Amino acid sequence: MKTALKLAFRNLIGAGLRTWLNVLVLSFSFVVIIWMNGLMAGWDYQAKTDMTNWQIGGGQYWHEQYDPYDPFTLTESHAPVPAGFSDELARGTMEPILVVQGTIYPEGRMQPVAITGIRPGQEILMIPTFALDTVVTDAVPAVIGAVLSRNMQVKEGDRLTMRWRDANGMFDATEILVIKVFSSNVPAVEAGQIYIPLEKLRSMTLLEDEATLVTFSDSEKERQDAGEWVHKSKDELTAPVDEIIKTKTVGQSVFYGILLLLAMLAVFDTQVLSIFRRQKEIGTYIALGYTRREVVGLFTVEGAMHSVLAAVVAALYGFPFLWWQAREGWTMPIEASEFGMAMAQTLYPVYSAGLVIATVLIVVLVTTIVSYLPSRKIAKMNPTEALRGRIQ
Amino acid sequence: MKYILTAFLTVWLVTGYSQPKAEEILERIDQNMSSENRVFESSMTIHGKRSSRTITSKSWSVGDEKSFTEYLSPAREQGTKMLKLEDQLWIYSPSTDRTIQISGHMLRQSVMGSDLSYEDMMDDRKLTDTYDAEVTGSEEVDGRKAWVLELTAKVDDVAYAARKLWVDAERYIPLREDLFAKSGQLLKRSVMSDVVEVDGRWFPKTILYKDMLKQGDGTEFKMLDIKFNQDIPEHIFSKASLKM
Numbered sequence: 001m002k003t004a005l006k007l008a009f010r011n012l013i014g015a016g017l018r019t020w021l022n023v024l025v026l027s028f029s030f031v032v033i034i035w036m037n038g039l040m041a042g043w044d045y046q047a048k049t050d051m052t053n054w055q056i057g058g059g060q061y062w063h064e065q066y067d068p069y070d071p072f073t074l075t076e077s078h079a080p081v082p083a084g085f086s087d088e089l090a091r092g093t094m095e096p097i098l099v100v101q102g103t104i105y106p107e108g109r110m111q112p113v114a115i116t117g118i119r120p121g122q123e124i125l126m127i128p129t130f131a132l133d134t135v136v137t138d139a140v141p142a143v144i145g146a147v148l149s150r151n152m153q154v155k156e157g158d159r160l161t162m163r164w165r166d167a168n169g170m171f172d173a174t175e176i177l178v179i180k181v182f183s184s185n186v187p188a189v190e191a192g193q194i195y196i197p198l199e200k201l202r203s204m205t206l207l208e209d210e211a212t213l214v215t216f217s218d219s220e221k222e223r224q225d226a227g228e229w230v231h232k233s234k235d236e237l238t239a240p241v242d243e244i245i246k247t248k249t250v251g252q253s254v255f256y257g258i259l260l261l262l263a264m265l266a267v268f269d270t271q272v273l274s275i276f277r278r279q280k281e282i283g284t285y286i287a288l289g290y291t292r293r294e295v296v297g298l299f300t301v302e303g304a305m306h307s308v309l310a311a312v313v314a315a316l317y318g319f320p321f322l323w324w325q326a327r328e329g330w331t332m333p334i335e336a337s338e339f340g341m342a343m344a345q346t347l348y349p350v351y352s353a354g355l356v357i358a359t360v361l362i363v364v365l366v367t368t369i370v371s372y373l374p375s376r377k378i379a380k381m382n383p384t385e386a387l388r389g390r391i392q
Numbered sequence: 393m394k395y396i397l398t399a400f401l402t403v404w405l406v407t408g409y410s411q412p413k414a415e416e417i418l419e420r421i422d423q424n425m426s427s428e429n430r431v432f433e434s435s436m437t438i439h440g441k442r443s444s445r446t447i448t449s450k451s452w453s454v455g456d457e458k459s460f461t462e463y464l465s466p467a468r469e470q471g472t473k474m475l476k477l478e479d480q481l482w483i484y485s486p487s488t489d490r491t492i493q494i495s496g497h498m499l500r501q502s503v504m505g506s507d508l509s510y511e512d513m514m515d516d517r518k519l520t521d522t523y524d525a526e527v528t529g530s531e532e533v534d535g536r537k538a539w540v541l542e543l544t545a546k547v548d549d550v551a552y553a554a555r556k557l558w559v560d561a562e563r564y565i566p567l568r569e570d571l572f573a574k575s576g577q578l579l580k581r582s583v584m585s586d587v588v589e590v591d592g593r594w595f596p597k598t599i600l601y602k603d604m605l606k607q608g609d610g611t612e613f614k615m616l617d618i619k620f621n622q623d624i625p626e627h628i629f630s631k632a633s634l635k636m
Contacts, residue, residue: 072498108607109441161605163573165500168548173577173605 004294008302012309015270019306022270025263026310026363031318033256033359035325038349040245040252042326046185046344047241054186056237057095057124058219061085061229063212066099068188071114074101078210082226085214093218095122096211098201102164104176104194106152113148114193115164117201124217127189131180132197139177140200145190146183156181162194167206174204185344260363264370271303271374282378283386296375303371307364325349414525414541420564422518424593429454432618433464438506439609447504448616458629469504473634481510484634491634506611507580507603511551519543522550530561533568534585537561552579563587563594578604591620 012019052058065077081089081096088094098117103110118125120132127143134141139159149155156178163173176194184190202208216223219234275282285295329346412420430453437446447469453459459476463469471486481494494501499511519525523543530539543555554572559565565587571580581604584596595618602610627633 103605105605108605110603110606161577163577163579163605165551166574169551170545170548170553170574171551171579172553172574173579174575 004298004301005305007298008305011274011302012305015274018270019309022263022266022306023309023313025266026307026367027314027318029256029259029263030310030314030359030363031321032259033363034318034351034356035322035349036252036255037249037355037359038322038326038351039330039347040249041352041355042348042350043343044241044245045350046347047245048238050185050344051238051241052234053126054184054189055125056232056234057215058217059223059234060216060232060237061214061226062232064228064230066212071101071112074099074114074212078207078212079228080209081211081214082229084226088216088218092121092123094214094216095119095124096198097213097215098198098205098207098210099212100164100201100205100207102162102194104152105161105163106154106158109152111152112192113162115162115201116193116195117198118195119198124215125189126184127195128180128182129195132195134179136177136179139175140196140204141179142176143180143182143195144178145187145193146181147187147190148192148194149178149181151191154178154181164205166204172204260366264366267303267306267367268370268374270306271299271371274302275299275374275377279381279386280388282381283383283388286383287387292378292381296372296378299375299378300368300372303375304364304368306371307367310363311360322349322351326351411527411530411539414527414543415520417527417539417541417559417564418518418520418525421559421566424564425595426455427593427620429622429624430618430620431622431624433616435614435616436504436506437612437614438504439611440505441608444609445505452624452628454624454629460628460633475629475631475634476513477629482631482634489635491631507601507606507608508611512601517550519555522547523555531558533558533560536567538567560587560594565594565596567596580604581610586614590618593620 063077063079065073067073067077078098078100085094085096089096095118100115100117102113102115104113105111118127118129118132120129122129129143131143132141140162142162144154154160158178159175160178161173162176163171165171176196182190202210214229223231223233225231282295285298286292290298326349329348331346431451433448433450435446435448437444445466447466448464449461450464451459451461457478459474461474463472463474473484475482475484481499482491483494484491494510500509502508503510503513522545524546525541525543528540528542530537532538537560538558539561541557541559543557545553552571553574554576556570556572557566558568560567565584567584569582569584570578571582573579581602583600583602584598585600586597587594588597589595595615597615597618599613600610601613602608
């Protein structure tokens with residue numbers, strides 16, 4: 001085996017440019033696969049972290065009627081917060097949130113919004129609700145997200161008329177003052193939502209002590225549904241991120257496939273050419289006592305060694321590149337908020353040992369198989385003819 | 393003292409007789425505007441920010457409880473039908489060949505992009521049942537003397553906390569109505585004009601509805617032809633007639 005490896009290595013280096021071209025293409029596959037998978041892992045990590053920080057905390061309780069994708073359910077989806085939550089509410093590890101349908105009129109344009117009542121002193125979510133503590137005598141203080149601000153062309157200090165209905169369906173309207181515009185990587189908390197103090201919204205809508213959802217910070221605690229409140233774990237709430245990443249990963253696999261196919265075509269061609277041009281050598285090996293299986297093995301190792309060399313070359317230029325990417329991130333050329341899901345403008349790849357090892361193993365395995373396929377021809381060769389160098 | 397008392401009584405009697413009570417005015421409006429049934433063709437022009445569009449329709453209605461409307465134009469809306477039976481509303485769309493019931497929150501949606509909601513159309517409770525009314529004076533509207541009525545909700549489940557009505561002092565038809573939110577913010581205004589006499593009753597042929605918080609010139613509702621107390625076959629007010 002040692003001799004086979006030595007021979008294979010010497011033959012490979014002896015082939016010169018042909019080998020290095022193959023190795024370069026293969027190494028490129030290594031780096032791209034690791035980088036793109038790292039990007040996906042980084043997105044997954046960042047999206048879930050951002051969702052935890054800005055939107056869902058450690059999980060939520062939803063009123064059974066609440067459907068975030070159907071604003072019409074908001075009319076019916078509210079109830080008094082269960083008494084069993086009072087301890088956590090008092091400690092600030094649970095936050096009741098009331099969501100009501102409303103309309104704002106920026107410069108006379110009619111825009112539906114979700115009016116979200118939240119306690120100004122809450123510390124579970126990163127939304128700057130502290131700004132809601134601002135004393136405004138002639139308007140309701142409000143905080144909005146950058147997406148709404150951009151879409152409505154509303155900025156800090158602007159006043160808007162807001163209209164809503166109370167629990168009985170009676171219209172009411174007031175002026176709101178935009179105290180703060182915040183920016184996050186979670187469009188769901190930024191688009192179409194206006195945050196105002198919870199108690200103010202409760203009194204405006206005659207929904208005293210009621211909420212639409214309750215966010216908690218402790219994701220580890222064992223929790224059950226509580227009456228008409230449905231428990232939603234962090235995993236359930238971040239499931240859409242997993243779905244999207246799964247879809248993207250499948251799409252990317254096609255790209256890896258094409259990349260590997262090109263590299264494998266080159267390796268395959270090289271192998272076919274080697275066997276064709278080195279028939280005398282093959283004959284000599286057999287004459288010297290090599291079994292046909294050993295010769296096939298020698299050529300397979302030689303082909304597979306392309307991938308080993310490629311791994312070394314990939315490490316030479318790939319490591320600095322991947323390290324630089326993990327540090328600086330990859331900034332997307334298009335507006336990330338347009339995707340409508342938690343996604344930062346700059347994604348930072350996250351690499352794991354498992355990812356690198358799996359990539360190396362896959363590429364080495366595929367290269368070995370591709371190297372073996374043309375080598376099988378050797379087994380059918382007549383050694384005498386091979387020694388003479390006759391084409392078989 | 394006797395003269396002062398006589399003068400006071402005279403003024404009280406004169407003003408008392410000349411300014412009817414709010415309930416009386418609302419009653420007279422009901423008498424004037426409502427009929428056993430009516431058949432009318434109308435156009436609804438929705439004035440948007442950039443353009444306007446007109447929808448024409450033909451309606452059959454009995455009292456405030458039953459009405460059936462068929463949209464005649466434009467082509468996109470042609471054949472759409474709407475049936476209202478008391479507090480239920482169905483809409484038939486020919487493009488999907490389906491009938492859907494508009495209920496709950498859907499009643500709060502705008503009717504074909506206009507300034508009117510289905511709920512506005514559905515509201516058939518008498519004003520005297522839901523509001524306390526008071527005559528607060530008189531003003532001139534389009535050259536006609538009008539009583540000014542201020543209505544305050546006496547029940548919780550009405551859409552508007554207060555209304556202000558300007559009623560023609562002679563013909564007893566509303567000339568203008570303002571609808572207010574609980575906070576007192578003016579939300580909607582309707583202005584009635586082109587008052588004509590039809591079958592012995594006064595009727596405004598044009599009503600302009602305007603969402604006062606929104607830009608645009610509102611929605612203009614015009615009666616093109618109206619007939620009162622006609623023979624309307626009962627089958628019109630059935631769900632089967634929506635697909636006919």
